[in-house]
Amino acid sequence: MGKISLEVNGEDVELDVADNTLLIHALRDHLRLTGAHMGCDTSQCGACTVHIEGQAIKSCAMLAVQAEGRSVTTIEGLADDGEPLHPMQQAFHDNHGLQCGFCTPGMVMIGIDIARRHNVPDAATVRHELEGNLCRCTGYQNIVAAIVEGAAKMEAQP
């Protein structure tokens, strides 16, 4: 397809990508947005989760060209450097919702998606909704606590 235009983190971008480029590679290698991680290569771990039009998707299972004309949000788009963190990021910080941090960008992005769909989800709902995100470190306890709190904070925001 050659050049495609899309919106990434609120800015219009033009990308020169081959048809077979995965969205995750376009984001990481072409745009240097290295927050989303490639964890598994089999669509199971969710470390590559970003939003398309506000919906969480796995960017390893989508071609960059499929995002043409769409709005993409990555972890980098949640808060500018030096600005206050997004409530979901802050909740991960406050609840010690990460250890090595590899899964964290995906966890935060699915956390926001869960909050948008469930408003103030309880822990059981969050666990169920985390089906597509794996963490090798934390045992999930603090991740679940962080998403519950982050969702409540998002709901309380004006």
Place this chain on the structure above:
Amino acid sequence: MYDFTYHRPASLDEAKVLIDENEDAQPLSGGQTLMPVLRARLAMPGALVDLTRIDALRGVNMEGGRIVIGGATTHAEVAQNEQVREHCPALAALAGEIGDPQVRHRGTIGGSVANNDPAACYPSACLALDAEVRTDRRTVPAADFFTAMFETALEPGEIVTAISFAACHDAHYEKFPNPASRFALIAVFAARLGGATRLAVTGGGTGVFRWQEGEQAVDRGEDLAAAPLDEGRFTGDLHASTEYRIHLTRVMAQRALARIG
């Protein structure tokens, strides 16, 4: 990733032309199955024809009491759709339990039935609810559509445009998910259609099927636990033995029927 070309038609006619012109072209919908397959080089089509921006393939309509779901409608859209929830809540619930939220945001019903994974969810609902698979060429009853595991009645290049289901309130999908993949280790879609019981089983390993001896046993008021169940329908693997899958089938069927009441 190996090399291929990507095409994004805006209409079904355009899609058909693209598929005809590119000999080894393959439809692409949600990519939730196809992308991992391509990355593993299990298939290497030279051209992908993206169906997801063809408006005519998206959304839900009621036609003569049947629910008609466009082929490119995502699992999340089906799960949330008011008409599906009203006219067949079990189908909406099934869609809402496929994989995980990210998969449901991309994966489509057309891709799911075309792929016919032996552990997929939708094919069981298709058999139990007398679905008809509409393509760009014809309409195929579900009973003739799912021919073998990963195989369907689709001809090369044929596009699933919609699936129509009988509306049904007396239905329930009971799934025992594989804890790793979320696909069905065994799942049973039970329904009462026109006074008769339907039990469609997925996850057995050889492809979706209707457990007709079980249906008849229920309709005769007999004990389902004793109804014959063809062992040849089941295989064992590292996730579950053949015996366990057979056992689970009886349990899931009974649970599903108990939910219908």
